[in-house]
């Protein structure tokens with residue numbers, strides 16, 4: 001926890017030297033075209049300065065550099081224990097610079113400074129440290145061969161990895177990719193979101209300072225349709241890892257098919273169901289978790305519990321508890337350490353969220369709280385935490401990912417109906433169930449088509465468990481040793497003895 005006040009953070013923000021250039025072969029550099037875009041803070045509309053707007057020329061440079069660095073073996077053939085040591089130094093440097101990273105993250109994308117400091121920076125450094133620590137403890141395999149042959153099954157780094165990441169958890173999403181990609185010896189090019197490029201740009205320098213050689217980590221800020229597309233279509237990128245929307249995820253699969261069939265691993269959208277059964281062990285705890293599940297990070301969470309399914313027989317008891325819990329989540333200035341709901345990432349996204357609230361009204365859902373823009377006088381993009389009741393699963397606010405603090409409440413009568421509604425989604429990222437019945441918990445968990453399943457809690461998880469989606473929420477997994485599969489090729493070597 002921080003003892004700094006809003007005035008302290010404001011002062012630090014004024015003094016902050018913000019780097020907006022790309023990072024190629026260990027040096028900050030302008031885009032080849034010299035083009036920049038203005039980085040605007042959603043906290044209060046202030047300009048954070050120019051950011052390099054990279055495009056195809058920069059992608060070509062960075063990929064060539066990443067390839068040459070990979071081939072040189074300076075990192076790819078370094079012993080695992082040495083890679084581990086460098087990654088632990090990198091994680092330690094992130095922690096040592098936590099306040100600066102947290103401030104950059106908040107100014108850039110609007111999340112509350114308290115969360116940036118207590119969740120985002122430690123979550124990101126843990127991802128780097130965990131992957132680094134793991135890499136000298138992994139063994140390859142020997143096949144069950146005839147007596148006069150030896151069969152080795154080994155994992156090799158894949159080569160050049162492009163990581164295209166979103167704006168909602170810029171540091172954490174970047175480090176979920178960087179951890180296993182670097183640990184396994186690859187060279188990586190990160191394309192941060194144009195809405196939140198600053199922490200990735202800063203990370204590159206910390207990686208270099210930690211002893212990760214120049215060229216192993218390059219950062220290309222810029223737009224998706226320019227530099228993102230250039231990386232996705234590049235003939236010398238071996239693997240493309242992505243977190244972002246399902247729409248762009250599908251496009252990336254096409255780009256891979258149109259180019260070199262690079263491996264494509266996608267963490268995409270969600271519309272997760274949070275199912276509260278009448279036999280929940282504690283309705284108050286379920287209500288508090290339901291409020292947090294839609295309000296944390298302004299609802300800009302792939303795993304947001306955006307569909308609350310409540311069993312009819314306890315609904316009258318539950319709804320006052322939910323409304324009370326929502327009172328604890330209020331939009332406030334993102335640099336105020338007391339704030340729990342910060343600013344939405346930009347004006348365009350604020351308008352998207354407000355349009356979904358309009359759609360809720362138009363489809364005759366019942367507004368229970370919120371529903372409006374707030375704190376407009378700050379110049380920032382804030383919206384009130386919002387609940388709609390009487391929602392049907394076919395309404396747009398139940399079917400589509402809003403990515404804001406807007407909760408849809410759907411009522412059900414039976415377990416079968418709850419599971420049918422929960423699974424009636426193009427997405428399959430996560431779900432939660434609240435019940436005291438062990439068999440019901442297990443049966444429901446098996447029946448729900450999601451990558452992460454929570455029982456009597458919402459949003460549990462850690463580096464030790466894989467994270468990713470079923471259906472159109474994506475493929476492959478971030479976190480845990482399973483993530484290493486994405487960054488390595490499996491080789492079988494047969495030796496005649």
Ligand code: NAD
Pocket residue numbers: 164165166167168169173191192193194222223224225227228229232243244245246248249251267268269270301302303401403429468469473474
């Ligand atoms: P987005 O898909 O709009 O953008 C993601 C990234 O893709 C950005 O860096 C963007 O510049 C880039 N991009 C856009 N068009 C591109 C193109 N044609 N070629 C290459 N790159 C392109 O997503 P967003 O708005 O930044 O993030 C929100 C989305 O991310 C939500 O759908 C959310 O659910 C999802 N998300 C998923 C997870 C997960 O782990 N499953 C985690 C966080 C966020």
